[in-house]
Each structure stands twice: as structure tokens, then as C-alpha cells.
Amino acid sequence: FISDIARMGEVVNFSSSDGRRIGLSRGVINECPIFKNMLENGNLQITNISGDILEKVIEYCSYHSNALKSEGENISEEVKIWDQEFLKVEKSILFQLIYAADYLEIESLLDMACKAVASMIVGKNPDEIREILNIEKDLTAKEEKQIKKD
Amino acid sequence: IMSIITSARSESLGPWLWKLEDFELIEFFEWFSEEQLEVLSLVSRYFYLLSQQEELWKTLCLRKTVVNKIANFKWKGTWRRTCLLHSSSKIPPFPYQRLSWKDIKAPRLTDKWKRCKTDLGQFDLKEQTIDKRSNLSLEDFIEQYEKQNKPVILCGMMENWKARKAWKKDSFLQKYGNVIFKTNGTTEDGKTFRMKTKDYWEYMASNCDDKPIYLFDNKFLERAPQMSSEYHILPHFSDDLFDMMEREDRPDWQWVIAGPARSGSPFHQDPHRTSAWNALLHGRKRWTLYPPDVIPPGVDEKLIDTEYYASPDVMKYYDQVYPRLSHYKKKPAPLEGILEEGEIIFVPSGWWHQVLNLTDTIAVTQNFCSPRNFRFVFQDLLSKKSVSLKKDFIRAIYPKKPYLFESFGPIEQCMKDPPASSSSSSSSSLSSSSSSVGSSSEEDEMDES
Numbered sequence: 001f002i003s004d005i006a007r008m009g010e011v012v013n014f015s016s017s018d019g020r021r022i023g024l025s026r027g028v029i030n031e032c033p034i035f036k037n038m039l040e041n042g043n044l045q046i047t048n049i050s051g052d053i054l055e056k057v058i059e060y061c062s063y064h065s066n067a068l069k070s071e072g073e074n075i076s077e078e079v080k081i082w083d084q085e086f087l088k089v090e091k092s093i094l095f096q097l098i099y100a101a102d103y104l105e106i107e108s109l110l111d112m113a114c115k116a117v118a119s120m121i122v123g124k125n126p127d128e129i130r131e132i133l134n135i136e137k138d139l140t141a142k143e144e145k146q147i148k149k150d
Numbered sequence: 151i152m153s154i155i156t157s158a159r160s161e162s163l164g165p166w167l168w169k170l171e172d173f174e175l176i177e178f179f180e181w182f183s184e185e186q187l188e189v190l191s192l193v194s195r196y197f198y199l200l201s202q203q204e205e206l207w208k209t210l211c212l213r214k215t216v217v218n219k220i221a222n223f224k225w226k227g228t229w230r231r232t233c234l235l236h237s238s239s240k241i242p243p244f245p246y247q248r249l250s251w252k253d254i255k256a257p258r259l260t261d262k263w264k265r266c267k268t269d270l271g272q273f274d275l276k277e278q279t280i281d282k283r284s285n286l287s288l289e290d291f292i293e294q295y296e297k298q299n300k301p302v303i304l305c306g307m308m309e310n311w312k313a314r315k316a317w318k319k320d321s322f323l324q325k326y327g328n329v330i331f332k333t334n335g336t337t338e339d340g341k342t343f344r345m346k347t348k349d350y351w352e353y354m355a356s357n358c359d360d361k362p363i364y365l366f367d368n369k370f371l372e373r374a375p376q377m378s379s380e381y382h383i384l385p386h387f388s389d390d391l392f393d394m395m396e397r398e399d400r401p402d403w404q405w406v407i408a409g410p411a412r413s414g415s416p417f418h419q420d421p422h423r424t425s426a427w428n429a430l431l432h433g434r435k436r437w438t439l440y441p442p443d444v445i446p447p448g449v450d451e452k453l454i455d456t457e458y459y460a461s462p463d464v465m466k467y468y469d470q471v472y473p474r475l476s477h478y479k480k481k482p483a484p485l486e487g488i489l490e491e492g493e494i495i496f497v498p499s500g501w502w503h504q505v506l507n508l509t510d511t512i513a514v515t516q517n518f519c520s521p522r523n524f525r526f527v528f529q530d531l532l533s534k535k536s537v538s539l540k541k542d543f544i545r546a547i548y549p550k551k552p553y554l555f556e557s558f559g560p561i562e563q564c565m566k567d568p569p570a571s572s573s574s575s576s577s578s579s580l581s582s583s584s585s586s587v588g589s590s591s592e593e594d595e596m597d598e599s
Binding site for chain 2: 143
């Protein structure tokens with residue numbers, strides 16, 4: 001019954017981890033095997049992704065599934081620019097996108113998000129990296145010396 | 151105690167990264183260059199462990215040292231040091247001490263390192279169940295083994311081979327040090343690269359990979375023609391019907407293989423159900439065999455049709471599957487044996503086999519189709535989507551030996567293309583054109599060059 005709705009092109013409401021109802025269109029569900037499986041098993045409760053992040057993921061999937069269909073001349077350039085803008089978000093959102101993309105097995109989004117985090121770190125020294133990632137220093141001075149030598 | 155351990159990890163990774171699993175973190179670290187990895191190694195303990203991962207450094211090293219499909223790295227003990235010291239006159243401190251911390255347990259990061267330090271002495275066999283026969287005549291071999299499709303190790307049949315002296319580790323280096331052989335190593339695009347024996351010998355001597363690279367060359371006679379006079383094909387294996395085909399039509403059939411301890415080959419069956427022989431010139435090889443109708447434990451049945459190696463790596467197999475063999479109640483025990491220098495193993499058609507090199511090894515191997523295994527080979531050719539090999543095979547052999555094909559019905563039927571199947575993708579690499587399919591009795595690779 002639920003699958004019939006999806007086939008008819010309508011929207012299926014999933015529940016996010018924070019109890020919001022988020023509508024997923026057939027296009028998005030097809031982009032993502034995890035959603036598809038959940039739908040087929042009649043399970044519409046997403047336990048580990050919040051409504052906000054889910055919406056971002058849907059935004060990503062919708063855009064990309066449409067982009068695949070259109071045949072503009074500069075479509076790949078456009079997509080690149082859109083992707084870059086899409087990832088201009090707060091650090092915490094970026095990391096949550098990584099977890100969501102990982103869980104939902106959306107390779108392209110995971111790649112992109114990881115690359116974005118990587119570029120935050122490139123060119124920074126260890127102190128700066130620790131600050132960006134909220135890590136406390138746990139290496140001793142002696143250990144640091146040893147590492148630098150090797 | 152688990153919470154103390156996991157919190158050491160999560161503190162070391164920070165609130166953003168600790169939720170990622172180790173293999174995902176390693177993938178994340180793949181985005182970084184050498185210089186960046188060095189910086190990252192100073193961020194925290196867990197970052198240090200991640201940044202030392204050999205697989206990262208192997209990728210980086212090969213990226214800059216493989217030129218025109220030839221790897222020119224000068225091995226310095228680990229991929230990291232080899233990479234960092236490439237084109238550098240720095241003299242590295244040795245031995246290389248890795249830092250570790252009791253409260254940081256990172257099995258995924260340290261398992262491989264531990265496996266490479268495992269002493270392979272424990273892999274010796276108390277009981278060998280593969281027959282070893284000395285001076286086995288051609289007739290006895292055919293009756294007792296080939297017709298029965300039963301494995302055997304032949305002893306004392308290589309005494310007049312020049313290779314017995316010329317293909318020992320030191321003599322091989324002396325004679326063929328400058329020859330560039332193919333290896334089974336690949337760059338990121340999946341293409342294999344070649345190496346000068348001299349350079350490879352350095353790697354072989356002190357590598358610590360848990361899946362070491364090995365020399366594996368199907369064109370070794372082109373690279374070093376004098377090798378052909380240094381070994382002989384025994385009469386037992388000389389009746390090879392593929393010899394009747396044109397050289398460029400027949401599948402690959404002869405290889406020289408050299409590799410260190412821990413290198414080897416996970417369970418597989420040789421292509422086209424050919425039989426094979428493997429003659430050992432240096433070292434010791436541990437063989438594990440299952441008959442054609444028994445899928446070895448650990449082999450993922452779903453992958454058999456699409457993957458050449460549908461089973462875990464050899465070291466992983468001995469780590470995880472082998473200790474629990476008694477749990478696989480429906481499977482018989484495998485045949486096991488240690489191949490020593492001067493011995494030749496016969497691997498009959500369709501037999502699953504796995505090899506672990508217990509020491510540095512040098513071997514020569516060939517695959518063949520004899521009248522005894524003809525029916526298995528031809529059946530396999532008939533069942534494949536790709537037809538060019540089958541047709542060349544028929545054209546070369548049928549005119550001279552039509553009786554071999556009798557049980558397969560009218561030859562015109564055999565020549566026909568198989569009915570179109572519903573699945574459009576031919577994902578099996580075995581259905582690629584005949585001359586580019588590699589096959590061997592021991593290790594394998596699907597080579598495009």
C-alpha cells in the first residue's frame with residue numbers, strides 16, 4: 001500500500017529522530033537504497049538523523065536527481081557551484097551531514113562533505129587543527145619529539 | 151573498562167570525528183598529502199595512529215614512484231619511509247619504533263601491523279595430506295592422479311633443471327637483477343606495474359605488508375629468454391591442447407612467481423577449469439586444497455561468479471576461518487601440504503586452492519588442457535558468454551582431434567553463440583577476450599596490458 005503511493009509519484013512522510021514529519025518524494029527515495037528498504041519494510045521512523053539534516057539531505061538528493069535528467073551545456077559546472085554553496089554551512093551541520101550520508105549510503109555526498117572537512121584542515125598546524133576539531137592535546141612533549149624525528 | 155578505552159579514543163578524536171569508524175577515518179585521511187599527514191600525526195594520539203597507516207603511504211608512494219607502469223621506489227622498510235625518503239638523501243633512523251598506548255585499542259589500525267610481525271613458523275604442518283610421490287612414471291601419474299582428478303606432489307623430477315641452481319634467491323638476483331618483471335601490485339587505477347628485480351628484492355627482504363606484492367609475470371620468457379632453457383615441462387604435463395592454438399589466441403598459461411613470506415593467493419579455481427603445475431625453486435609454500443564440488447569455508451558463494459577471489463585474504467583466513475574449521479560440519483577437511491624446493495604440485499581441474507608462502511619463494515607455473523581434463527575445459531568454454539576463445543579453440547583442435555568433442559553433440563551447435571540472457575551486464579572479468587585473461591595454478595590477476 002505504501003509502495004503504491006510511492007509509485008504514483010506522491011510524497012511519503014517519514015519521521016525524523018526529533019519527531020518531525022518529513023516528506024520524501026519518489027525521486028529522492030529512489031536515490032537512496034536505505035529509504036527504499038525502509039519503505040518496503042513499512043518502517044518510516046528514522047532514528048538517528050534530525051529533521052534539519054534530513055531536509056538538507058533531501059535537498060541534495062532532489063537537486064542531483066534533477067540535475068542528472070537535465071541536459072544543460074554547463075550542467076557539471078553548475079552542479080559543482082551548487083555543491084560548493086550547499087556545503088557552506090556550520091561545522092556541526094557539516095559533520096552531521098557526514099554521518100547522515102554515511103548512514104544513508106549516499107557516496108557522493110559523503111565524499112564531498114569529507115573533502116570539505118579535509119580542506120578546513122589543510123595548511124593548518126596541529127594547534128589550529130585541534131581548535132577546529134575541538135580536540136584536547138593528548139601527546140606529551142617527549143612523544144611529539146619522537147614523532148618529529150621519525 | 152570498555153568505557154575507559156572508548157573514551158580515550160573519543161577524546162583523542164574529538165566530538166566531531168569519534169563517531170566515525172576506523173575504516174572511515176582512514177578513508178578520510180586519504181584526502182591528505184604527505185606533508186599534511188605529517189602535520190596530522192602531531193594532532194593527537196589517535197591521529198598519529200591513523201596517519202601512520204601503511205595503506206595511506208603505499209598509495210602516496212606508488213603515486214609518485216610508478217612511471218610508465220614501472221615502479222622505481224627504493225624500499226626503505228615501510229611504505230611511509232620509502233615514500234618520505236624517495237629522492238631524499240636523508241639517512242633514516244632505523245629500526246622504526248611505532249608509538250602505542252595501552253588505553254587506546256584500535257584493532258583495525260594495529261591488526262595488520264601485528265599480522266605482518268606474526269612468525270610464520272606456526273604455519274608449518276604436522277600432518278600433510280597431499281600425496282608426495284618420487285619418480286612417478288607418466289603412466290602411473292595419468293592412471294592414479296590425472297584420470298582421478300586427484301592432486302599430487304611430484305618429488306625428484308627437477309634434478310636436471312638449471313633453475314635448481316640459477317633460480318635461488320641470490321643467484322636469481324645476480325642473473326636477472328636488471329630484468330623488469332610484472333608484479334601483482336596495482337596503482338589507484340587498478341593497473342598492474344612492473345619492477346626491476348633488484349628493486350623488488352629489497353622490498354621482498356624487509357617489507358611488512360600483510361598482503362605483500364609479488365612478482366607475477368606471464369611474459370617472463372620475452373623478458374629473459376634464457377629462462378626457457380633453465381626449466382623443463384615434464385612429460386606428465388606436455389600434452390597441452392592449447393599448444394595447438396595460435397599464441398595470440400590462447401589464454402595466458404605460463405608465469406614466473408616470486409614473493410616473500412605472507413604473500414600468496416586466496417582460494418580460487420583456475421580459469422577455464424585448466425589443470426596446473428607449480429614447481430618450487432626456492433623456499434616453502436603451504437597449500438590448502440578443496441575438490442571442485444566443495445566451496446571452501448570463508449568463500450562468499452554470492453561472489454563466485456563475479457569475483458576471482460571471493461574469499462578473505464590468506465592471512466585473514468588463517469586468522470579467522472582456519473581456527474574454526476570444525477564448525478563447518480558439512481565441509482570435509484581440506485587437503486594440505488607443504489611444497490618444498492625441488493617439488494612440483496599438480497592441481498587438477500577445478501580444484502579450489504590457496505597458497506601461503508612461508509618464506510621467500512621463487513616458482514614457475516603453467517596451466518594446461520590435456521585429453522584427461524578436456525571435458526571440463528570445453529564445458530567451461532561452452533558456458534561462457536564470450537565466444538571468441540571457444541571458437542578459436544574449436545577451430546584449432548577439432549580438425550585434428552574430433553573424437554574429443556564427441557560427447558558434446560554436433561560441432562556446429564557448439565560453435566553457435568549462446569542464447570541471449572536477460573542480464574545485460576557481463577560483469578565477470580572471465581568473459582573478456584581470450585588473450586587478456588590471466589590464469590595460473592597459484593596466484594592470479596586480471597591483467598589488461
